[in-house]
Amino acid sequence: MSIEFGKALTVTETPIPGLIVLDLPVHGDSRGWFKENWQREKMTAAGIDLPDFGPVQNNISFNDAVGTTRGIHAEPWDKYVSVATGRIFGAWVDLREGPTFGAVYTTELDPSRAIFVPRGVGNSYQTLEADTAYTYLVNDHWSPDATYTFLNLADETAAIEWPIPLDQVEISDKDKEHPRLADVVPMPPKKILVTGANGQLGRALRAEFGEHTWIEYATRDDLDLTSPDLESARRWRDYSTIINAAAYTKVDLAETPEGRVDAWAANVTAVAALARIATANGITLVHVSSDYVFDGTKVGAYTEDDPVSPLGVYGQTKAAADAVVSVVPRHYIVRTSWVIGEGNNFVRTMASLAERGIDPKVVDDQVGRLTFTTDIARGIRHLVERAAAPGVYNLTSAGATTSWFDVARNVFRHGGHDDARVSGVSTDDYFASASGPVAARPRNSELDLSTFEASGFAPAPGDDGLRAYLRS
Template identity: 75%
Template sequence: MAEFGKALGSTETPIPGLTMWDLPVHGDSRGWFKENWHRRKMGDAGLPDFGPVQNNVSFNDAVGTTRGIHAEPWDKFVSVATGRIFGAWVDLREGPTFGAVFTTELDPSRAIFVPRGVGNAYQTLEPDTAYVYLVNDHWSPNASYTFLNLADETAAIAWPIPLDSAEVSEKDLAHPRLADVTPMGPRKTLVLGANGQLGRALRSEFGGDRHVEYATRADLDVSAGDLATARPWRDYGVIINAAAYTAVDLAETADGRREAWAANTTGVAALARIATENGITLVHVSSDYVFDGSSDRPYVEDDPVSPLGVYGQTKAAADAVVQSVSRHYVVRTSWVIGEGKNFVGTMAGLAERGVNPKVVDDQRGRLTFTAELARGIRHLLDADAPYGTYNLTGSGAAMTWAEIAQKVFGLTGHDADRVTGIGTDEYFASATGPVSPRPRMSVLDIAKIESTGFSPEDAATALERYVEGASWRKAE
């Protein structure tokens, strides 16, 4: 008999992510009514927006009908339509809670959210029992399940009706014991642009994690028309988009404009669609170029964008698209330095060769080293930080490009006065090719990401280590 009058609410269990739900049931002598699923109300109450795509019903005419223990590669929300069941859940995911057990009874006024990889089993306690479950992937015979024997001695589930008196299929009786179960791994992470400066830093950050895959443009081109079928996307939980068209000056040409929009916006829109349809967290790296540089203070995440050039326009458009994805991180950064050709390596090389450069002194910002950018991205994911846009640069005082060049000269044992500051307009006055306008103010406020527990390294300290470690010799 369903309990009437409960308030909607959840209760945590010993298994992470497995939550019990009380459902309001309204009834009288004629019967009862309940809202079995209400996306907004349950989301407001804390249920993950798991995006159900299929609704299934299991009808059982006899008491003692027992099914399980099955761990599916999708999330499910299980509730009772009529009757009463005993439920048992065993964590079959990789991790410290592997083998954890939770049991309880469910009736029409109680439901449970079962995350991917948690084994579930149900035994009917009344005749003509039906339970309903919403799942966030379409059933497929090719899906990879993990199973546990109903009589496993380690789980030691106290079935109300002993298994030798219950209705159980031969298949369920043949499942392995816990010691022989291969735990279900997490959904995979895909890093795009894996051969770029940031891509290489992400390879280093995630190391040998076997659940992380890397794709170069040759492996997967985000601007290609077959992106939707390029991977079995339900196997992935995170996409980190480190691929981009970054030739800011060439983007001002006809060919460059087309390439920039294809890679930076059209391709990202395709990724956003895939992420939305498959419940994937999309991490997208953005730029200070989405701003015009006219601010008299560091830019915060919700400042209006106003890009000056084509590159900035494509990045701003991509930001807007990614922000429509439920699970997203837009990571805005500036003045990126990593493995490969970059400003620091160029200045160090000039210093070594005796060249006295003229360097722009009216643009201000902070350097961001790719190792720090990769570390911050991993932090957002590992910390389950609230989805949204985050500025991520080095910390400390802002500098001009000329001041950075002078520091590089000094750190390499050369006279910093050999660097002459010059205005942006004067610097580009003699340019023979296209020039993209640059924001003069590129300092990004990093308080938001600091509030999540991440402390970006001081940019000047990172610069000193980079130069003294001779990394610039590889980058030059």
């Protein structure tokens, strides 16, 4: 067996997205040879984006004879393939849904070369030397319930040029019976789970992402996030992303003894459970935060790095959830303010008052920007599909800040009503006669949007969004 010694650790891209070949340093002398087959720290330093794939199992396939041929199997997990002894001819076929379905790549592997095979890419090999030990790390445990996809080794479309003709080698009967490419059912992408699917944001996410077999929209009736059985409620390794649109948002009721319990359960306990699941299974967790994590005393817009200082129970639960989600390796915290979507909200209330001839008093000393759920959904999709850097992203409508009083007047005016019917009042005076508990509101809710905009996302101007919302 001839091994090339002294290579530098390098990576080579292939025509199949995510399938990469690694040249490994192998050190040899008269006693034999040594290599670091998987070295997380050095791979990270070399810029190889593999060390976080989280292997949980190591398998070895030993092959006695030259020409042993294993079928083209696409599995629902990633695998890192290398050779301990001997040499193979490997063939990989992209069997995932998408534009590269059917793409083929072939190469030889010996102890100085390895390959990373992403989920859904068909993997096969033929031994070129006797006593070949083929070894691979995988990031999920084998399961009979998992979804597999197969391709016939002799498929005419893939047209793999096997070094040893297939009629002269050892192949299992099962591998001989696998379908041709035209009959292969592509492996679907990992699933996306949207919780809180019946809420304002959940409905907007459904409209944005659409109906697909690989997107699951769950209500509380479908999936109780506070259940002690949550970790066994799904085969979580089949999910790539959880978008948590479920939340307790009754800011005043959260100040009551019962509301406080409910707010912490929904906004923190449930989020912590999702964070544990996301961390354990390599899932991206998308969490929606709020301007209520701030006390509103800052002059100017709040950035993602400003320290939190919530005034009430609701804000405290959102700030606690932010801290929990921030330790998930793959996470997006989307911080919003003044959310408007399908359902009961401030804009709908003002439009109804205008139509019924009621002249409202609206607080004029709280400033910020509206955030339409359509923009939030669009922004979340942008982060997920672009695989943006994990972290906190402020997201509201663009444009100048306004007060609730200004928003109310705009609603009246855009609806063809006299905006002078709306009068301003201070927050203290507005709530002076309240019969129940009132949560303290941040007076300044302006969020700086530069981080999100730098990622390539352009939020719609607030007044344009308001006009479109009223028309719909």
